[in-house]
Amino acid sequence: MKLFEPIRIGHIEVKNRVAFAPTHMGQGTARGEVDDQVLCHYYARAKGGAGLIIVQAMGVTGQYAFTKGRGIVCMGELYRPGLRELAEVIHMAGSRAVVQLLLGQGAQALYRHSRRDLVAPSEIAVRVETENMPKALRKLGDISGDTARALTPDEIESLIQKYASAAGLVKEAGFDGVEIHGAHGYLIGEFVSPLFNQRQDEYGGSFEKRLTLPLRLIEAVREAGGPRFIVGYRLSGDEHVPGGLDLEGSIRVASRLVEAGLDYIHLSSGCYQAINWVFPDREGVMLPEARAFKAALDVPVICPNIHNPRTAEQALADDDADMISLSRALIADPEWPAKAAGGRAEEINRCVFCYNCVRGVIFDRVPVRCTRNPEVGWERFNPKYWPRPGSTKAD
Ligand SMILES: Cc1cc2nc3c(=O)[nH]c(=O)nc-3n(C[C@H](O)[C@H](O)[C@H](O)COP(=O)(O)O)c2cc1C
Numbered sequence: 001m002k003l004f005e006p007i008r009i010g011h012i013e014v015k016n017r018v019a020f021a022p023t024h025m026g027q028g029t030a031r032g033e034v035d036d037q038v039l040c041h042y043y044a045r046a047k048g049g050a051g052l053i054i055v056q057a058m059g060v061t062g063q064y065a066f067t068k069g070r071g072i073v074c075m076g077e078l079y080r081p082g083l084r085e086l087a088e089v090i091h092m093a094g095s096r097a098v099v100q101l102l103l104g105q106g107a108q109a110l111y112r113h114s115r116r117d118l119v120a121p122s123e124i125a126v127r128v129e130t131e132n133m134p135k136a137l138r139k140l141g142d143i144s145g146d147t148a149r150a151l152t153p154d155e156i157e158s159l160i161q162k163y164a165s166a167a168g169l170v171k172e173a174g175f176d177g178v179e180i181h182g183a184h185g186y187l188i189g190e191f192v193s194p195l196f197n198q199r200q201d202e203y204g205g206s207f208e209k210r211l212t213l214p215l216r217l218i219e220a221v222r223e224a225g226g227p228r229f230i231v232g233y234r235l236s237g238d239e240h241v242p243g244g245l246d247l248e249g250s251i252r253v254a255s256r257l258v259e260a261g262l263d264y265i266h267l268s269s270g271c272y273q274a275i276n277w278v279f280p281d282r283e284g285v286m287l288p289e290a291r292a293f294k295a296a297l298d299v300p301v302i303c304p305n306i307h308n309p310r311t312a313e314q315a316l317a318d319d320d321a322d323m324i325s326l327s328r329a330l331i332a333d334p335e336w337p338a339k340a341a342g343g344r345a346e347e348i349n350r351c352v353f354c355y356n357c358v359r360g361v362i363f364d365r366v367p368v369r370c371t372r373n374p375e376v377g378w379e380r381f382n383p384k385y386w387p388r389p390g391s392t393k394a395d
Contacts, residue, residue, distance in 0.1 A: 002316045003309065004341045007323060009052075009300055010263030011228045012176055014096050014323075016051035017316060018337045021266075021304045021325035022100040022179065022234070024056045024071055026360065026367035027377065032059075032073035034082030039089050040379035043387045045330050046093035049337030053090045054232075054266070054325070057102040057181050060166035061159065064104050064119045070367060074101060074166040083173035089387040091174070098177040098230055099170045103163055103217070104187035106196070108272045110145035119155070120148035121191045122198040128272050134281045136355035140363060156203060156213065164220035177230025177263070178221050182214055184236060184278055185244075185271025192235075192253055193271075195244040211256055218260045232302075233257055234266040237289030240274035247289055251296045258299050266302040266325065267293060281353050283307040284315075291320040307351060309340035331357055332372040349373060 004016045020042075027037050046053050058074040073079065083099075090097035107120040110128070127144040151159070167178050182188040190196035191213040197204045203212050214233070221231050235254060238247045245253065254265050269286045270277025277285070283305055290303035303321035306312045312324045329336050333349040340348070349372055357368045357376075370376040379385040 001313050003312050010230045014051040017323040018050045019052040019054055019302055019325040020045045020050045020330050021327035022054045022056045023327045024361050026070045028070050028072040034072055034086045037380045040385040043089045043093055044334040044379050044385040046090045046095035048334035052096045054179050055099045057100045059102050061162045064117050074169055087174035092387055096176045098179050099175050100179040100181050101166050102181045106187035106190040107148035108185050112146050118146055118148040119151045122150050124148055124196055126272055128275055132274050132276055134276045160216050163217055164224055167221040167224035171225045179232040179234055180217055181234055183234040183268040193244050215260050222261055230263045232264040232266055233262050236269050237267050240270045240277045247292055258297055264300040279358050280305055284311055287320050309345045331370050
């Protein structure tokens with residue numbers, strides 16, 4: 001299968017074309033450090049055969065509003081030992097390891113009546129309408145956040161410096177790269193979007209100026225990581241909101257960012273106002289967007305929201321993507337890649353789109369649990385998922 005052929009990303013070879021999509025699990029210590037549960041969770045997914053592990057969105061500062069609840073972060077020296085161990089266990093299982101860095105959630109942190117500082121490029125409020133939610137989440141009703149305030153240029157500069165330090169920490173910890181989280185209408189995505197960014201300074205007012213922030217971040221990560229470090233970027237292929245970036249606009253953004261030195265593009269879709277695109281209730285929804293990106297770009301394009309090995313293989317055969325990424329499919333079954341590679345696809349424990357994971361971590365702010373896989377969140381107690389030092393290393 002083409003799915004299990006190696007692929008080059010930047011200067012690095014990945015053993016197959018299956019990535020673990022960044023998936024915030026609500027695990028880690030109360031301060032956001034990597035703990036044994038996080039290690040076993042990622043080791044399980046790497047050992048299960050995913051060639052590239054993109055570690056979940058890790059915040060680079062606690063200064064502004066972020067999703068409450070546990071999660072791992074990358075905010076300074078305190079986090080170095082845990083990050084080193086995380087890179088090590090993923091490499092031990094033979095996979096490549098990239099960390100997704102989150103500058104902030106912007107207005108989509110959806111805070112209400114909170115004393116925490118809600119910031120965005122411009123004064124905006126986000127409202128998630130029930131009709132735009134996947135069916136299984138509609139009982140939550142409409143959800144709205146307070147109006148965010150616009151960041152000052154000095155604050156933006158300070159955020160860029162924090163992002164650069166976090167990228168340096170990721171590099172020193174031994175990871176193969178960083179994925180810049182520019183998707184889902186979070187802070188970076190809000191700067192790029194004509195809907196969310198109403199600024200008239202160096203960070204807004206024209207297409208080029210809306211790209212000032214991501215271009216500065218790409219430069220900062222490249223400088224921190226050096227030429228052999230993977231620099232990837234995740235963006236929504238279409239924001240699916242009136243006035244937001246459509247497919248053509250997003251391809252234009254990606255083309256400009258690739259010129260600035262990206263090694264891959266990881267697609268997603270939508271933003272919280274169109275949350276049914278971020279977390280679709282069936283597979284393959286983003287394939288048409290991926291196809292258009294792949295035709296326009298000459299770096300590898302990763303397409304998420306695949307659940308069946310056959311769909312994955314077809315996507316590669318049809319040139320819709322160079323690689324696929326799995327989120328909920330790997331929550332439900334960490335051995336999805338090994339089973340698909342071994343001709344045992346019928347043994348895969350499949351996600352049933354119940355949305356317990358999304359609801360838990362995004363809305364209820366509790367650690368992810370999975371209806372189909374009761375081991376999720378408890379991997380540390382199963383010796384099968386204990387890292388084995390001395391096993392294969394990626395290089
Ligand atoms: C519980 C959960 C947490 C997620 N956390 C992140 C994240 O940290 N960063 C990100 O870019 N996407 C995140 N996503 C989105 C996934 O990466 C993926 O794009 C989406 O779930 C659709 O793919 P799927 O059908 O394979 O789940 C998350 C998804 C889920 C289900």
